[in-house]
Amino acid sequence: MDRKEFLHATGLLATGGAWHRHPTFSKPHAEQQYTIPPYLAPGAVIGITSPAGYITQEEMQPAMQVLQSWGYQLKIGATINKRDFTFGGTDAERLNDLQQLLDDADVNAILCARGGYGLVRIVDGLDWTLFKKHPKWVVGFSDVSVLHQHIHAQCGVATIHSKMTNSFPDDWSRAEPIQVQTISSIHDALAGKRMHYTVPPNGCNKPGLAEGVLIGGNLKTMESLAGTASDINTDGKLLFVEDTGEYLYSIDRMFWNLVRSGKLKNLAGLIVGGFNLKPDDEGEAFGKTLTDIVLEKIKAYHYPVVFDFPVGHQRANFALKCGVRHQLRVTNATAHLTEIT
Amino acid sequence: MITLPPYLKRGDAIGLVAPAGFMPVDKMQTCIATLEDWGYTVVLGATAQSSSENYFSGTDSERQNDLQQLLNDEHLKAILCVRGGYGTSRIIDALDFKTFRSHPKWIVGFSDITVLHSHLLSNYKIASLHAPMAAAFNNGGFNNRYVQSLKAALEGAPADYESGPHEGNRTGKASGQLVGGNLALLAHLVGTPSDANTKNKILFLEDVGEYLYNIDRMLLQLARNGKLKKLAGLIVGGFTDLKDTQRPYGQTVYDIIREHVKAYDYPVCFNFPVSHEAENYALKVGVPYKLVVRDNGVELKEKRSREA
Numbered sequence: 001m002d003r004k005e006f007l008h009a010t011g012l013l014a015t016g017g018a019w020h021r022h023p024t025f026s027k028p029h030a031e032q033q034y035t036i037p038p039y040l041a042p043g044a045v046i047g048i049t050s051p052a053g054y055i056t057q058e059e060m061q062p063a064m065q066v067l068q069s070w071g072y073q074l075k076i077g078a079t080i081n082k083r084d085f086t087f088g089g090t091d092a093e094r095l096n097d098l099q100q101l102l103d104d105a106d107v108n109a110i111l112c113a114r115g116g117y118g119l120v121r122i123v124d125g126l127d128w129t130l131f132k133k134h135p136k137w138v139v140g141f142s143d144v145s146v147l148h149q150h151i152h153a154q155c156g157v158a159t160i161h162s163k164m165t166n167s168f169p170d171d172w173s174r175a176e177p178i179q180v181q182t183i184s185s186i187h188d189a190l191a192g193k194r195m196h197y198t199v200p201p202n203g204c205n206k207p208g209l210a211e212g213v214l215i216g217g218n219l220k221t222m223e224s225l226a227g228t229a230s231d232i233n234t235d236g237k238l239l240f241v242e243d244t245g246e247y248l249y250s251i252d253r254m255f256w257n258l259v260r261s262g263k264l265k266n267l268a269g270l271i272v273g274g275f276n277l278k279p280d281d282e283g284e285a286f287g288k289t290l291t292d293i294v295l296e297k298i299k300a301y302h303y304p305v306v307f308d309f310p311v312g313h314q315r316a317n318f319a320l321k322c323g324v325r326h327q328l329r330v331t332n333a334t335a336h337l338t339e340i341t
Numbered sequence: 342m343i344t345l346p347p348y349l350k351r352g353d354a355i356g357l358v359a360p361a362g363f364m365p366v367d368k369m370q371t372c373i374a375t376l377e378d379w380g381y382t383v384v385l386g387a388t389a390q391s392s393s394e395n396y397f398s399g400t401d402s403e404r405q406n407d408l409q410q411l412l413n414d415e416h417l418k419a420i421l422c423v424r425g426g427y428g429t430s431r432i433i434d435a436l437d438f439k440t441f442r443s444h445p446k447w448i449v450g451f452s453d454i455t456v457l458h459s460h461l462l463s464n465y466k467i468a469s470l471h472a473p474m475a476a477a478f479n480n481g482g483f484n485n486r487y488v489q490s491l492k493a494a495l496e497g498a499p500a501d502y503e504s505g506p507h508e509g510n511r512t513g514k515a516s517g518q519l520v521g522g523n524l525a526l527l528a529h530l531v532g533t534p535s536d537a538n539t540k541n542k543i544l545f546l547e548d549v550g551e552y553l554y555n556i557d558r559m560l561l562q563l564a565r566n567g568k569l570k571k572l573a574g575l576i577v578g579g580f581t582d583l584k585d586t587q588r589p590y591g592q593t594v595y596d597i598i599r600e601h602v603k604a605y606d607y608p609v610c611f612n613f614p615v616s617h618e619a620e621n622y623a624l625k626v627g628v629p630y631k632l633v634v635r636d637n638g639v640e641l642k643e644k645r646s647r648e649a
Contacts, residue, residue: 054588085591086554117554120561224558226532228565249396249427253529256430260533280396287395 034213034323035157037109037135039192042071044108046190047101048165049077050088052143053116055166056081060113063165066172067111070187077101080113087118095122103130108137109190114166115142120221123150123230131155137190140164141242142313145217148322150230152215158323161217161240161311162186178315185319195326197318199309199335204291207330208304211340212268214326216240223254226261235266238328238337240320242273242312248286251275252293259297269328270298270305271337274312304330309337343518343627344467346418346445348497351380353418356411357475358386359398361453362426364475366390369423372475375483376421379492386411389423397428405432412441419495423475425452425523433460433535442467447495450474451547452617455522458626460535462520470494471522471545471615472623487614487621494623499643500630502622504613506638509595513608515574515632516644519624521545528559531566539563540571543632545624547578549617553590553597556580560601569602574632575609576641579616608634613641 040046046067048060057064057080064074079097082089089097101110123146132155138147139160148159163182169175175183189195215232216222219241225231243251258264272294280286288296291307298305306328310316325340349355355376357369366389373383386407388398398404411420433456448457448469461467472491473482482488494500520542521527527546530536548556563569580594592600595611602609610632614620629644 086586086588087591117558120558120565124565223529224562226562227536228531228562230565231532253427253430257529257533260430260434260535285395287397 047075047107050079050113052118054083054088060165063168112140119146145221162319189319195339202307206305210269219243240271244276244313274314306335357389359388361428363398369475372478419447422450429456455526459537463537468627490623504639507611511609517573524548543574545576
């Protein structure tokens with residue numbers, strides 16, 4: 001089924017201009033204020049830790065050079081070069097390293113070296129007392145979605161969803177434009193620049209104008225946090241989701257979890273990033289595209305939706321400030337996501 | 342108080358339905374013949390004679406309508422889901438259990454059907470049967486003790502199962518309602534209206550084809566949701582066809598599970614015959630059982646209603 005047919009089939013086109021009325025959408029809850037950690041000036045210190053999968057300092061060299069070229073000092077956490085099977089050290093080692101950087105008053109931001117799996121094993125052991133008093137930027141994506149959501153839910157502090165040390169180009173001088181742009185967006189976010197992204201049109205987008213606090217991350221991680229202390233309230237917010245290597249049926253099931261746990265009904269807007277799909281098994285064609293899967297879940301709602309937003313396990317993965325208010329403007333011609341300061 | 346649907350007598354009717362994935366009708370012939378041999382008449386729902394060419398046995402509304410019709414049909418005493426796959430989550434909130442609640446019947450199946458078991462228990466306190474489905478009858482399976490345990494369960498014979506010792510077992514005795522099913526589905530249901538309470542219950546888990554790290558993550562979700570701390574006991578069934586990451590996870594599935602329950606002292610048993618393989622005893626979700634884990638073996642016995 002092509003996209004237009006689907007829109008007709010689900011009756012989405014019939015509601016016509018209603019999509020543009022979004023700014024009057026009622027807010028079910030008083031809006032929570034999120035603390036914005038101090039932005040980084042040259043000379044600021046970035047701590048690097050590996051709270052999930054393991055990585056060597058050698059693999060991080062390209063990232064370290066670029067971060068230093070931006071004028072930042074680096075503090076390499078004890079988990080770098082550590083390895084416990086798939087993890088960057090034992091649970092206790094990863095917990096202690098992250099805790100130390102969270103508590104270290106000289107550290108202005110914490111960059112997670114890479115994702116993988118492991119944060120949910122240590123998140124309940126972390127003590128946020130000092131972090132809440134002296135918030136700092138926590139940076140990463142994928143498995144680090146656990147931290148974005150936990151900090152959003154439990155600390156009310158903004159974080160940066162972005163590429164990590166393992167995504168920096170080996171040779172910055174030869175990097176392709178998309179690599180330079182995405183890596184530079186981390187610098188922009190850390191330095192306090194107002195973020196603004198323009199996205200090419202997608203025939204499945206739902207036009208509209210919305211404002212709200214941005215939050216989101218990896219869809220599978222979000223589902224696995226449902227019903228836990230790290231679960232987020234999405235009411236009145238701009239939610240972004242991305243994932244990689246999942247079957248369509250599995251993505252469908254995860255979106256049903258969002259529906260059935262009430263995460264899609266009171267959104268300000270929805271931002272769908274990249275999904276590197278795992279192909280259906282032979283003879284098991286799922287019969288719905290990713291856009292079908294998303295649109296059918298939200299057909300009752302009138303908020304704007306943008307597809308193919310450059311966030312995810314892909315080269316086009318730009319920095320996004322979670323916990324910070326943004327405006328999402330989707331028209332038939334284009335889509336803009338702009339930080340509101 | 343849990344509602345037990347009436348047990349079946351010879352001549353009673355069983356409806357067959359495919360609420361999730363597609364199954365060709367020729368693959369359920371042995372199941373149909375066996376059910377008839379057990380003395381039941383078999384009614385095929387539209388989705389159990391589907392000519393669907395995609396993943397599902399029909400569109401959402403076809404699957405929903407078919408199951409709804411069987412749920413409402415007062416002549417049926419049981420509904421056997423012919424297979425799982427994926428798809429029950431897509432229709433569960435559209436189903437109307439009003440008629441079913443006043444005329445409950447046994448819902449039979451496992452895997453994706455965990456959604457129905459959990460939903461019925463958490464919303465309506467109606468017992469259901471976690472048990473083999475149509476494919477289990479094939480290749481001589483209709484004769485094995487696991488398919489036969491479904492026959493006994495439908496007839497109302499109280500279950501009395503034994504399972505061998507396992508070095509990971511934690512000995513002890515427990516009494517409580519059974520709750521559980523497929524781990525991935527139980528994790529997927531957390532935070533939704535189908536989520537089941539596990540407090541003071543005997544939880545059973547099984548899964549197939551999952552990565553070890555993902556099993557750890559799903560168990561952590563249950564743990565962080567408070568589902569593991571107040572259990573009466575834990576029954577770990579088959580975790581089959583497991584996958585590992587390129588960098589080995591470093592723990593076996595037994596290590597992973599034991600780690601998440603090490604803070605508690607309830608009995609735990611491994612390799613209980615509930616799984617995606619042939620070893621899959623019929624278990625009545627919502628019904629009280631007694632679990633005894635000894636060094637030399639495991640016993641799971643259904644409690645008679647007087648004791649319950």
